[in-house]
Amino acid sequence: MQAHGISDGRPVEHRNRHGGAPLLVAAVVAILGVLGMLVVDHGPWSKPKVQPAASANYSTTGEAARAAGAKVIPTEPRAPIEPAPPGPKPAQPANPIPPQ
Numbered sequence: 673m674q675a676h677g678i679s680d681g682r683p684v685e686h687r688n689r690h691g692g693a694p695l696l697v698a699a700v701v702a703i704l705g706v707l708g709m710l711v712v713d714h715g716p717w718s719k720p721k722v723q724p725a726a727s728a729n730y731s732t733t734g735e736a737a738r739a740a741g742a743k744v745i746p747t748e749p750r751a752p753i754e755p756a757p758p759g760p761k762p763a764q765p766a767n768p769i770p771p772q
Contacts, residue, residue: 712718730736734744 730739737744
């Protein structure tokens, strides 16, 4: 007893399978992409350049901004009382929490 194909009646061993090439191309592209990311992220040119605190020129961000020519101004204060939101006020809850 042999296994037969569903539609063509040929044995399973003799069926021609197509479609392996796109899978192979996709796998190659994925592998090259991962290797490329590893090289870019971990290459010798991407080492962090950490400076010790003693070599820092400015102790605060404001000092560094002023030295670069930026104008440092404080943010506008918020209104002490915010206006009431538009629309009707919310109603009492249907089931108030009973006192305990």
